[in-house]
Amino acid sequence: MGPAMKGTCRSLLALGLLAGLAAGTGSASGEPVRVLLLSGQNNHDWTATTPELEAILGEGGRFAVDVTEEPGALTARSLEPYDVVVSNWNAFGAGPGGAAWSAETREAYLDFVRRGKGHVVVHAGSSSFDDWEDYRELTLATWRMEQTSHGPNHEFPVRIDDDAHPVTAGLEGFTTTDELWNRPGLVEGVRVLASSFSAADKEGTGSWEPAVLADRFGEGRSLTILLGHDVRAMGTPGFRALIRRAVEWAATGDVGTPSWRWRKEEDALALVGPAGPLWQFRYGQDLDTAYFHPVSTTGGRTLTWDRPADHVWHHGLWFSWKFINQVNYWEIDEATGRPAGRTTWSNVRVEAADDLTARIDMDLAYRAAGEDVSVLAEERTIETRPPDAEGVYSMDWTCAFRAARKVVLDRTPIPGEPGGQGWGGYAGLSLRLAAGLSDRRIASSDGPLTEMPQDRHRGRHAAVDYSGLLDGAPAGIAILDHPRNPRAPSPWYVIRSAEMSFFSPAVLGYEPLTLQAGERLTLRYRVIVHDGRWDAGRLNAEHSRYARQTRNTQ
Numbered sequence: 001m002g003p004a005m006k007g008t009c010r011s012l013l014a015l016g017l018l019a020g021l022a023a024g025t026g027s028a029s030g031e032p033v034r035v036l037l038l039s040g041q042n043n044h045d046w047t048a049t050t051p052e053l054e055a056i057l058g059e060g061g062r063f064a065v066d067v068t069e070e071p072g073a074l075t076a077r078s079l080e081p082y083d084v085v086v087s088n089w090n091a092f093g094a095g096p097g098g099a100a101w102s103a104e105t106r107e108a109y110l111d112f113v114r115r116g117k118g119h120v121v122v123h124a125g126s127s128s129f130d131d132w133e134d135y136r137e138l139t140l141a142t143w144r145m146e147q148t149s150h151g152p153n154h155e156f157p158v159r160i161d162d163d164a165h166p167v168t169a170g171l172e173g174f175t176t177t178d179e180l181w182n183r184p185g186l187v188e189g190v191r192v193l194a195s196s197f198s199a200a201d202k203e204g205t206g207s208w209e210p211a212v213l214a215d216r217f218g219e220g221r222s223l224t225i226l227l228g229h230d231v232r233a234m235g236t237p238g239f240r241a242l243i244r245r246a247v248e249w250a251a252t253g254d255v256g257t258p259s260w261r262w263r264k265e266e267d268a269l270a271l272v273g274p275a276g277p278l279w280q281f282r283y284g285q286d287l288d289t290a291y292f293h294p295v296s297t298t299g300g301r302t303l304t305w306d307r308p309a310d311h312v313w314h315h316g317l318w319f320s321w322k323f324i325n326q327v328n329y330w331e332i333d334e335a336t337g338r339p340a341g342r343t344t345w346s347n348v349r350v351e352a353a354d355d356l357t358a359r360i361d362m363d364l365a366y367r368a369a370g371e372d373v374s375v376l377a378e379e380r381t382i383e384t385r386p387p388d389a390e391g392v393y394s395m396d397w398t399c400a401f402r403a404a405r406k407v408v409l410d411r412t413p414i415p416g417e418p419g420g421q422g423w424g425g426y427a428g429l430s431l432r433l434a435a436g437l438s439d440r441r442i443a444s445s446d447g448p449l450t451e452m453p454q455d456r457h458r459g460r461h462a463a464v465d466y467s468g469l470l471d472g473a474p475a476g477i478a479i480l481d482h483p484r485n486p487r488a489p490s491p492w493y494v495i496r497s498a499e500m501s502f503f504s505p506a507v508l509g510y511e512p513l514t515l516q517a518g519e520r521l522t523l524r525y526r527v528i529v530h531d532g533r534w535d536a537g538r539l540n541a542e543h544s545r546y547a548r549q550t551r552n553t554q
Contacts, residue, residue, distance in 0.1 A: 032064040033251045036082040038089035040069025044124055045230060050088050052234045053122065055473050056243055057086075059299025060258060061274040063247060072101045076108040083251035084118035085109075087125035092143065099128045110134055114218030118250025121224040122243070123179075137187055140213045140224040144185030151203030153179050153229065158211055158238060162193045165214060166255040167223065167245045170389040174238030175537065179229035182209055190215050194242075196227070212242060214249075221250045235474050237532035241390040258298065260386065262352045269350050269358065271386070275300025278393070279384070279529075281360060288332075289343055290362065291318035295477065297531055298391040301470040303477055305432045310499055313339070314432040317477075317527065319399060322427035322508070323410040324375060327368045330427070340369050345380075356386035376515075377402050395527040396550075397429060403515035410512040414458070422454050425509045426493045429525050431477060433501035437468035440496050442503070445489075445539045455497035458509060460489045463543045465534040466503050475531050478539060480546045481505050482524035486513070524550065 035057060039050040050067060057063040066082075068074070071089055079085070091099035101109070113119045119138060126139030136142060159173040173194075180196050182205050194212035198204030214223045223246045228234050234243075245255045260278070263270040267284035270277045278298065283290040293306040293316030304316035313320075313332050320343065322330045329341030349361040360382045365374035379400045387393040412424035442449040444461040451457075462483070467476025481490040491509030495502040505525060507513065515521055526546045 032062060033084065033248060034082045035063050035065045035247060035251070036079070036085050037065055037067045038071040038085060038087045038125070039067050040071070040089060041094065042088060042090050042124065043092040043094075043127070046088055048231050049122075049228070049234060052231045053086065053088060053243070055471070056234065056240050057247060059275070059297070059301075059473070061300075062244070062258070072099075072105060074105050074108060076111065079108055079112045082112075082117070084120060084247055085112065086120045086122065086247060087139070088122050090124050090127040091129070092124060092127040101129075106132065106135075110138060110217075113138060113220035113222060116219040118220055118247070118252075119217065119222045120243075120246050120250050121222075123226060123228040126224060136185075138217050138222055140187050140190050140215055140222055141184045141210065141226060143181070144183075148184050149182045149203070150179050151182075151198075153177060153233075154199075154202045156180055156199065156202070157197050158194055158227070159197070159208065160194050162191065165191065165193050166253075167214060167242065167249045168193045168212070169255070171238070171241060171245075172390075174236065176227060176233055176236040176238060178227050178233035178236075178239075180204065180209065181226050184210065184226060186210065186213070187215065212246075214246075221253060223250050235532055237390045237392070237530060240531055245389065258387075260356055262358075264350070264352065269352060269360070271356065271358070271384070273298065273300075278387070279395075281382070283345060283348055283360075283362065285344075287315075288313065288339055289315055289318050289320050290345055291315035292395070293317070295529060297470075297475045297529065298387050298393075299473075299531070301473065301475055303434050303437075303470070303475060303529065305434050308432065308435065308500075311432070314430070314502075317395075317429075317431050319380075319397070319429050320427070321366065321376075321409055322412065324366055324407055325368075326408075326410070329366065333369075336369070338369065342367055342369050358382075358384045360384075373404070375404050375407050377404060390530070392528060392530045394529070397523075397525045397527065399429075399523045401515070401521040401523075403517055403519050403521075405517045407515050408512055409508055409515070411506070411508045414510070422456065425458060425491070426504055426506050427508045428504055428506050428523070429479065429527075430504040431466070431479065431502065431527075433466060433468070433477070434470065436470060437501050438470075439474075440466070440468040440501055441533060442466050442494055442496060443533075443535050443539060444492070445536055445543060447536050449494065452494075452496055455495060457494040457496075458491065460491055462489045463539040464492050464494065464503055464505070465539055466494070466501065467533050468501070473531070474533050475529075476534060478528040478530070478534055478542065479503070479505055480526040480528070480539075480543050482526075482550065483543075483547050485523055485525075486521065 127143040129135045195208035196211040198209045200206040270280035294302040295304040327341040345364045347363045351359045364378040366376040367374040381398045383396045411427045413420040414425040443465045445463040463480045465478040490505035493506040
């Protein structure tokens with residue numbers, strides 16, 4: 001499909017031209033699901049929410065989205081190319097003329113779904129046509145005067161009621177800030193997939209109210225999501241997962257998984273999807289460190305930066321000590337073009353499974369340039385999991401070190417120490433985020449990090465999340481510190497400056513660490529990549545899950 005259709009003439013012309021395309025369901029042929037998004041009128045801010053819906057559905061290449069702002073001009077011919085209609089349009093409060101669809105349009109609209117295609121309603125997108133009973137049957141839930149109500153926008157939980165339905169199978173409940181409808185008018189016998197808790201102190205009913213509903217309509221499928229009042233609500237990962245899955249199910253009758261595949265090279269492993277590499281791990285022997293780049297969202301937005309001009313030794317997601325026995329393993333020595341401390345690896349074992357999990361094992365050695373004997377050995381294991389229903393995926397790092405002789409692991413001193421620097425205190429697992437990240441926000445397991453003296457934060461937390469906007473949509477990466485790590489909860493080193501987005505659970509952040517000959521040190525972290533913004537509540541829930549899953553890890 002071409003660009004989204006907006007405006008009267010462009011909309012009608014494009015719809016007419018598209019009518020000659022062959023009909024059918026996108027998934028059957030491997031083609032994108034063809035979506036027609038209704039817009040142009042709504043008692044909500046459709047000028048903001050329609051582009052947001054376009055962006056959510058546009059990620060990853062699964063859907064091809066066109067927009068019409070004149071749904072009243074639809075015909076059977078202009079609807080023919082599409083697999084599903086998504087309604088962000090209503091005529092609530094617009095008077096009789098605001099919903100003047102002809103008999104031909106009404107019949108074509110119903111027949112589109114009856115013949116086996118799909119229909120999805122977002123929030124108030126069904127609140128029209130009090131005189132049209134078949135439309136109310138199609139849209140499953142609507143605003144019923146003198147019955148339906150809502151309180152102020154507020155935060156509330158959404159639970160999954162039906163985990164057997166393709167749309168909600170595998171999804172977990174979530175928290176959102178939205179407009180919650182009380183007592184909506186429902187079609188009899190409709191299937192409730194998810195509900196929102198309507199608190200009495202928020203002008204609610206004190207009970208769970210339906211939020212996501214599904215049913216058949218003739219041979220087709222209909223689904224209504226009563227969430228999604230505004231752009232903020234649509235940014236919730238739970239909503240984003242629901243709308244994508246709802247549109248796919250309505251169009252095809254199922255919710256498939258993206259077409260992921262492994263790409264294996266001699267010195268790299270990547271998990272590749274419709275939008276390109278989800279992640280790539282690089283371990284070529286010509287590198288100064290083994291690292292992940294790109295690290296991307298399922299929609300193909302790359303969150304990491306490799307070799308930025310200001311710090312060419314930054315490599316996306318990587319691990320490096322700063323000083324070992326006063327030798328610098330972190331930065332490039334201008335005289336040689338390599339670090340003075342050399343990190344090498346051998347015996348790399350890569351297992352990439354059919355279920356899209358992977359395990360990477362490697363043995364590393366740390367030695368000063370020009371020396372043959374290493375001072376520190378490491379056994380590293382990285383285990384990755386594929387995206388879940390929300391598009392969230394994770395990487396578990398285990399780094400087990402053994403000192404060959406006495407070693408002092410150190411870093412640049414921090415303010416308050418002799419020779420202390422405002423930029424001191426870093427070493428260990430590190431993440432350099434993409435240059436284009438805007439509206440950056442940092443959350444810890446103890447709350448948002450808003451005070452950043454000199455654009456930096458140092459503090460102890462069980463977990464930290466760094467997020468921002470890429471291509472107008474929020475996404476981020478969280479790092480969880482294992483509760484059995486030395487010095488847990490970890491000291492963190494975080495930068496949010498004009499030039500740099502960087503963070504690290506810096507085990508050496510507040511002081512060096514000495515290992516005697518033969519002594520061992522194990523560090524464990526979980527890295528989680530996600531759409532949307534995460535807060536302290538989500539971080540703590542993920543950290544508790546991580547701790548439970550690894551409770552017996554030594």
